[in-house]
Amino acid sequence: MKTIAVSTKINGDAVDFVCAPDESLLDVLRNRLGMTGTKEGCGTGDCGACSVTLNGRLVCSCLVLGAEAEGAEVGTVEGMAEGGTLTVLQQAFIDHAALQCGICTPGILVAAKALLDQNPDPTDEELRFWLAGNLCRCTGYDKIIRAVQSAAAQMRSA
Amino acid sequence: MALDNQPKREFKVVGTRPPRPDGVDKVTGRAQYGADVSAPGMLVAKILRSPHAHAEILSIDTSAAEALAGVKAVVTSRDFGAVGDTIIDIGEDSSPLADIRDNCLARGKVLYDGHAVAAVAAVSAEVAKAALKLIKVDYRVLPHVTDVDAAMKPGAPVVLSGRVEETVQRGKSENVTHYCEFGHGDLESGFAAADLVVERSFTTAATHQGYIEPHACLASMTADGKADLWCCTQGQYNVRSVCAEILGMEASQLRVTASEIGGGFGGKTSIFIEPVALALSRKAGRPVKLVMTRDEVFKATGPTVSTSMDVKIGMTKDGRITAASSHLRYSGGAFPNATVDMGAQAAFAAYDLKAVRTFGWNALTNRPKESAYRAPGAPQAIYAVESVIDELCQKLNLDPLEVRLKNAAKKGTRSSYGPTFDDIGLIATLEAAKAHPHLKAPLGPNQGRGISAGFWFNFGGNTCVTLNINTDGTVSVTEGNPDIGGSRASIGMMAAEELGVPFEKVRTIVADTASLGHNDITDGSRVTFAVGLATIKAARDAIQKMCRRAAAIWGIDEEAVEWVDGAARPSGPNAGQFPPLTLAEIAAVSFQTGGPIAGHHEFNADGAGVSFGVHIADVEVDPDTGATKVLRYTVFQDAGKAVHPDYVEGQMQGGAVQGIGWALNEEYIYGADGRLQNAGFLDYRIPVASDLPMIDAVILEIPNPGHPYGVRGVGETGIVPPLAALSNAVSRAAGVRLNRLPMSPPRVLEAILSKG
Numbered sequence: 070m071k072t073i074a075v076s077t078k079i080n081g082d083a084v085d086f087v088c089a090p091d092e093s094l095l096d097v098l099r100n101r102l103g104m105t106g107t108k109e110g111c112g113t114g115d116c117g118a119c120s121v122t123l124n125g126r127l128v129c130s131c132l133v134l135g136a137e138a139e140g141a142e143v144g145t146v147e148g149m150a151e152g153g154t155l156t157v158l159q160q161a162f163i164d165h166a167a168l169q170c171g172i173c174t175p176g177i178l179v180a181a182k183a184l185l186d187q188n189p190d191p192t193d194e195e196l197r198f199w200l201a202g203n204l205c206r207c208t209g210y211d212k213i214i215r216a217v218q219s220a221a222a223q224m225r226s227a
Numbered sequence: 228m229a230l231d232n233q234p235k236r237e238f239k240v241v242g243t244r245p246p247r248p249d250g251v252d253k254v255t256g257r258a259q260y261g262a263d264v265s266a267p268g269m270l271v272a273k274i275l276r277s278p279h280a281h282a283e284i285l286s287i288d289t290s291a292a293e294a295l296a297g298v299k300a301v302v303t304s305r306d307f308g309a310v311g312d313t314i315i316d317i318g319e320d321s322s323p324l325a326d327i328r329d330n331c332l333a334r335g336k337v338l339y340d341g342h343a344v345a346a347v348a349a350v351s352a353e354v355a356k357a358a359l360k361l362i363k364v365d366y367r368v369l370p371h372v373t374d375v376d377a378a379m380k381p382g383a384p385v386v387l388s389g390r391v392e393e394t395v396q397r398g399k400s401e402n403v404t405h406y407c408e409f410g411h412g413d414l415e416s417g418f419a420a421a422d423l424v425v426e427r428s429f430t431t432a433a434t435h436q437g438y439i440e441p442h443a444c445l446a447s448m449t450a451d452g453k454a455d456l457w458c459c460t461q462g463q464y465n466v467r468s469v470c471a472e473i474l475g476m477e478a479s480q481l482r483v484t485a486s487e488i489g490g491g492f493g494g495k496t497s498i499f500i501e502p503v504a505l506a507l508s509r510k511a512g513r514p515v516k517l518v519m520t521r522d523e524v525f526k527a528t529g530p531t532v533s534t535s536m537d538v539k540i541g542m543t544k545d546g547r548i549t550a551a552s553s554h555l556r557y558s559g560g561a562f563p564n565a566t567v568d569m570g571a572q573a574a575f576a577a578y579d580l581k582a583v584r585t586f587g588w589n590a591l592t593n594r595p596k597e598s599a600y601r602a603p604g605a606p607q608a609i610y611a612v613e614s615v616i617d618e619l620c621q622k623l624n625l626d627p628l629e630v631r632l633k634n635a636a637k638k639g640t641r642s643s644y645g646p647t648f649d650d651i652g653l654i655a656t657l658e659a660a661k662a663h664p665h666l667k668a669p670l671g672p673n674q675g676r677g678i679s680a681g682f683w684f685n686f687g688g689n690t691c692v693t694l695n696i697n698t699d700g701t702v703s704v705t706e707g708n709p710d711i712g713g714s715r716a717s718i719g720m721m722a723a724e725e726l727g728v729p730f731e732k733v734r735t736i737v738a739d740t741a742s743l744g745h746n747d748i749t750d751g752s753r754v755t756f757a758v759g760l761a762t763i764k765a766a767r768d769a770i771q772k773m774c775r776r777a778a779a780i781w782g783i784d785e786e787a788v789e790w791v792d793g794a795a796r797p798s799g800p801n802a803g804q805f806p807p808l809t810l811a812e813i814a815a816v817s818f819q820t821g822g823p824i825a826g827h828h829e830f831n832a833d834g835a836g837v838s839f840g841v842h843i844a845d846v847e848v849d850p851d852t853g854a855t856k857v858l859r860y861t862v863f864q865d866a867g868k869a870v871h872p873d874y875v876e877g878q879m880q881g882g883a884v885q886g887i888g889w890a891l892n893e894e895y896i897y898g899a900d901g902r903l904q905n906a907g908f909l910d911y912r913i914p915v916a917s918d919l920p921m922i923d924a925v926i927l928e929i930p931n932p933g934h935p936y937g938v939r940g941v942g943e944t945g946i947v948p949p950l951a952a953l954s955n956a957v958s959r960a961a962g963v964r965l966n967r968l969p970m971s972p973p974r975v976l977e978a979i980l981s982k983g
Contacts, residue, residue, distance in 0.1 A: 082766030089353070105263040106256015108489070110439040111521040115908035145587055146256040155254065163250035166873035169712055169881065171253030172260060172440040186765060195918040206437045206490050207712075208877055209884030210916040211924075 079104070079136040080148025088135035095119045097135035099144065106146040106175050110204065117203030120183075121145045121174035127183040129202075146175035157227070158182055158220040167216035170209035175204045181217045191226055193218070194219065231935040239723040244873045247716045248734065249487070255636075258487045261459030265932050266514035269445070270299055270348040272357040272507050274364050274500070274517070277337035277344055280371035280593040280901025284335060284344065284364060291361035292347055297354035300510035301362070302503065303345045304334040308475040315469055317462075317496050320599055325481030326562040328473050330596045337366070338386060340591045340902040341526025343499075348515045371593040371901035372957040375558035376535050378590040386591035390563050395588070402591040404563040407425060409571050409644045410584035415583030417550025421541025424449075425618050428537045431950070431968040432894030433530040436600045437885070439915045440489020441524045446504035447514035450475060454505060456483045460765035461495040461709055463749030467740045469715065473502040474509070477964065479507075482946040484711040484739040493599030494529045495747045503921075516541055518698040524622040525906035530895055531600045532557040532566050533592075536611040537912055542619045546630040550582040551575050555571075555608055558590045559597030565589060566597060569604035569684075572644035573947075574612050576682040577631070577839060579640040586678040593901050599750060602884060602943035605706045606889065606950050610968065613951030618964055627678050627955070628666065631841075632657045635680075650947040652865025652929030653680065653839040660841045674847045674858065675960025681840045681947030686751025687832030691744035692761040694722060694769055696824040700811025702726060704735040704765075706758050707746030712942055713874035716756045720870055721759045721936070725766035727793030728810055744829055745847070752940025756931075757832035757868060763935055770825030776820045777808045834933020835940060842863035842883060842948035848960040853976030855891055855957055862948075867931040869940030875941050876924040882945020883922050888914045889946075890953035896968050906932045929960055 076134040079102070088097050093114075098104040098121070107130055110118035114129040121130045122144035123137070149156050161167070168174045177200065181209060184191060184199045191199065196217055197210070205213060252258040253954040288594040313324040328334075333342045349355040370384035377383055378379050383400045395406045418424055444458035454476065461464050463483040471478045483567050506683060508916035519528070535556045541549040553574050557567040567587035585608075597603075620627040635653045642648055653926060660666060660678065670676060695703040704722050708714060719733040726733075747753065774788040777795035781788075788795050794807035817824050845859040862879045868873040893910045895903040905911045930937025950968060957975060958964045964981040 097260075103265075104256075104561060105259070107260065108260070108440070109518075110441070110489075111908050113521065113907055116439055116521075146254075150255055151799070155251065155334035159254040162254050163246045166244070166713075166877055168250070169874075169877055170245075170438070170488060170490045171258055172438075174253050175256045181458065194917075197396065197919070200405070200647055201915040202918040204437075204913060204915065206439055206492070206885070206913060207881045209914075209922045210919055211880045211922045212643050212873075212877065213922070214916070 073136045075136055075139045077141055077143060079143045080145060084101055090136060092135045093131050094133040094135050094138055097131035098130060104145060104147055108175060110172065115181060118173050118176045120179045120203065122179060122183055127180055144179065146178055149178060157223050161216040163221035165212050165216035165219060167208065167212040173203060173205045177205065177213060185221055186222065189221060191221065228478065229928050230889050230932050230937050231939040238724060240720045240730050241870050242872065244871060245716065247713055248719065249710065249715060260440055260489045261486045262518045264445055264457055266445060266447055268942035269516055270344055270511055270515040271349045271352045271355050271503055272349060272517040272952050273352065273359055274343045274503065274523065275345040275359045277333065277340060277342040277524065277576045279337055279366055279368050280321060280340050280373065280624060280681065281369040282337050282366040283369060284337060285367055286365045287345060288363040289345060292358040295354065295358045295361060295677060297350040297360045298347055299513060300348040300507045301345060302506045302510060302869065304329065304332040307473050307502065310472050313472060317465060320564060320566065324436040324472055327469055327498055330562060331499060333827045339595050341523065342597065343527060345502045346507060348511050352952050373592050373594055373897040373901055375533055375556050375590050375592060378554060378558060379588065386561050386593055403588050404591060405565050405567065405589040408566045409572050412582030413640065414550050414552055414582045416583055418541040421621060422544045423623055424539060425615050426537065426539035426955045427615055427966055429614065429966045431534045431607045431610065433594065434889050434893040435493040435525060435529040436494035437909065438490030438492060438494055440706045441519040441521060441850040442500055442506050442528060443518040444501050445514060445516045446501065446508040448505055448508040449971045450512060452480055454481045456481065456501060456505060458483065458501050459485055459486045459495060461491045461711060461750060463740050464707065464745045466501055468497060469498050470502050471504055474505050479759065482739055482741040485737055488709045488711055491711050492601050493603060493750060496750050497528065497598040498597060499528050512604050512752060521908065522906045525911060526903050527595050529598050530595060532559045532597050532604065534607045536608065538611040538615045540615045544622060544623055545654065546625045546633050548578060548580060548634045551580055551649050552584045553608065553611065553967055555585065555605065556585065556588040556590060558594065559594045560594035560771055561591060562596045563589065563591065564597055566604040570608035573605035574608035575643035577636055578634045578643065578644060579636045579682040583643045601885065601946040604887065605683055605946045609681055609947050610950035610954065614954050614966065617677065619954040627663050628657060631680055636809040650932050651837055652927050652930060653841060655929050656839050656841045656863045656865055656927050659863045663861060663925065665859060670845065673960055674845060674848055675956040677952045677955030677959060679842055679951035679955065681944055682688050683752065683838050683944040683947060685835035685838050686753040687757045687835045688747035688751065688753050689745055689831050690757045690761045691746055691829040692758060692765045693743060694762065694765040694826040696810065696814045698814050698817060700732065700814050702728060702733045703981045704733060704762060705738045705743055706735060707743045708758055709737055711749050712878055714758065716874065717755045717870040718758055718762050718956050722762050722766050726770065726810060735952035752838065752942040753835065754939045756835050756934060756938050759870065759938055760832055761828045761830060761933055765826035768828060769824060771822050773810065773813045776813050778816065779820055780808065781805045806878055817933040835930030836867060836933050838865055838939050838944040839940065840944040840948055840977045844952040844956045846953065846960055848957055848975060850979055853972035853979060855970060855975065857887060859920055861925065862923045862945060863927060863943060864944055865927040865929050865939060866941045867934065868928055868937040869926050870938060872926060875926055878941045879924040879945045880922040882943065883949050884914050884919060884951025886946045887953060890950045890968055890970060892969050892971060
């Protein structure tokens with residue numbers, strides 16, 4: 070199959086790759102670029118484990134073609150912490166025990182950050198509906214909601 | 228090992244909430260799960276699955292697939308060896324090895340929609356997929372059965388022949404493979420003494436564990452028969468045993484490393500793809516990665532038993548249960564299993580009963596082979612029992628919590644399944660629920676409150692731990708159970724507690740099968756209890772050695788040294804006057820005092836201590852749509868001693884929400900063609916954040932007499948009470964008793980409309 074050459078930015082770094090026309094951005098990230106922080110839970114856009122941002126918009130990378138990243142800016146969990154310093158949101162997930170197995174955590178962090186970027190003071194209900202596309206089977210969501218709200222409060226007062 | 232209760236122990240580390248050691252890896256995307264590793268020269272594998280619910284395989288022609296450019300190996304059941312009659316013990320379940328093998332790749336017949344038939348390893352996923360289309364399988368389609376009651380009737384299509392155990396009564400279908408009976412006392416006179424007897428029938432749908440990480444592995448076998456296997460599993464030693472037998476290898480030649488695990492809940496105690504990947508790697512001579520799709524996960528892994536149950540309970544006007552019986556019909560899919568034993572034993576475990584009897588049957592159906600799911604077998608039976616108790620309470624105008632208190636099992640109760648209980652926390656848990664403000668909160672129109680008790684046995688099992696004292700005064704704990712709920716933290720905390728060092732000085736790792744002796748699967752809520760106990764004993768072993776080194780340095784008797792707060796000290800004024808030697812000081816000079824210092828312990832842990840929980844659920848039912856909204860939810864559970872309370876709460880909350888999903892939405896739906904209709908997260912709907920309120924978790928600590936800190940397992944009990952708590956709440960809100968799970972909106976609406 071003919072491949073497509075793509076130039077994009079991932080977490081601020083210029084990245085060039087080639088991919089098949091029908092290859093998902095998720096497969097490009099994981100299989101071609103070795104960026105396995107983004108997870109595949111379903112491949113059909115139902116679980117949110119593969120959440121990334123594309124030009125600032127929250128997307129399921131399993132439903133985006135690699136070719137669509139041409140000229141775009143992609144944000145993944147690997148780009149959140151600066152150097153060795155975790156973001157307030159990442160630290161809040163550890164402090165509030167908001168993860169158990171951790172497979173949904175990268176997607177939930179990316180999704181929660183996307184919400185807080187546009188709404189720094191969400192209600193619990195807004196937060197629960199925003200995260201309704203990110204399945205977590207371990208926690209029952211209680212500690213995730215607490216962690217995001219705690220991070221939001223810290224970020225507002227910073 | 229007995230509880231250290233003289234004097235009452237003051238904990239320094241246990242009971243605190245340090246950050247989890249795997250936290251940073253998991254919030255930065257660095258943690259490596261099953262599908263996250265690669266190997267040089269790696270091939271990609273795909274599996275061909277049956278489109279039929281039941282069919283004879285007349286022939287499989289793989290020649291065209293093998294001839295496709297880029298295909299490096301094709302395997303079928305012919306590539307697996309003979310395994311004899313070996314029974315593999317998988318913790319909560321045991322299974323003939325031949326069944327596991329034939330579930331990995333069908334032999335002779337396909338037994339359910341999605342049953343694996345052949346597999347391909349190729350240079351890319353695209354080539355592997357193309358090759359699957361070139362495999363020609365000739366099927367003779369057979370009649371199928373997916374419903375448990377239909378499968379038990381004489382004349383039902385027979386899933387597997389010759390598997391009926393001797394204890395099963397005659398006159399039933401050959402699908403009925405297993406029978407069990409538990410209980411004591413005189414049922415007849417018990418029911419005669421009741422003021423009211425209620426008998427009801429219930430069904431529950433099969434549900435899936437729903438872990439977000441699909442099964443994945445990377446297998447690499449070399450020409451000399453050595454192999455390495457990386458996989459997401461709840462038990463790497465079990466994977467080794469099963470794969471080595473199926474592939475005809477010696478266990479020592481197969482090293483299995485457990486990846487970080489993306490959820491299991493029992494579903495990753497089973498083996499589906501690892502022998503296939505190893506067989507492909509052996510044939511291709513290259514590493515092979517095999518990752519399931521979500522569709523495959525639903526069709527061919529997991530689910531719980533589906534059930535049909537009858538429960539009969541007699542009660543006096545003042546709320547005393549006089550007799551109780553149940554008939555449980557479980558189906559664990561296409562292969563024999565005995566999960567109904569656990570349902571039958573758990574059904575009435577919460578109650579102190581004079582007359583109780585439970586009868587259980589397992590029936591084969593054309594569904595995937597059942598896997599354990601959090602307290603396997605218990606939620607269903609207890610749902611039926613707790614529903615009937617609630618109906619009795621309603622009809623006799625009794626408080627459902629007081630009735631449970633009145634009948635609760637306690638120390639000295641002869642349990643409904645045989646053993647006499649030691650110290651148990653049920654009454655304390657019920658009292659905590661009674662005192663909680665939730666129970667007194669007002670309810671509005673169309674709202675209802677349900678309560679349920681729940682129970683799980685908890686397991687111990689084979690366990691092996693090594694604890695190394697490093698020369699810089701830090702500690703490395705090597706254990707062999709995949710960390711599924713924060714066990715690296717809890718094990719490290721118990722090591723720190725026992726040694727008297729800060730938690731930050733301890734690092735706990737999960738060993739591969741070549742680096743430590745056998746450990747049973749992470750199941751039965753056993754790890755914090757059994758591995759924790761082995762860690763404490765390994766620490767005491769290391770302490771004894773450090774005391775010996777200190778005695779040698781001081782030139783006094785070993786018996787004259789004691790270990791207090793992380794340091795060796797002379798045990799009294801007669802022992803001599805020496806300043807304490809800390810762990811770090813002893814470790815620093817260990818090479819001069821006899822060499823490295825390590826503690827070790829291996830055993831088959833006993834004394835796990837049963838666990839009880841009580842849940843309160845408030846719901847609102849929309850009378851126009853039948854939709855249920857969970858308004859408030861509180862979990863009370865006995866943890867014995869909560870080592871890391873955050874993770875105990877996490878188990879309680881996670882289990883409760885899985886149970887809420889089971890009660891309200893989740894089900895395997897089969898069409899008339901015997902094919903699964905909803906093999907994806909869109910149509911198999913697990914709870915999402917917007918479905919739920921906060922889940923309040925109240926931890927009770929009634930020490931387990933079988934553990935020095937009093938620890939009980941907490942992982943499983945939490946999924947047991949939600950089914951009946953929700954059903955009782957919905958029944959009270961809707962004004963009509965519900966008796967089928969899930970209580971999806973159409974079913975609730977039908978029940979509302981049928982009451983007239």
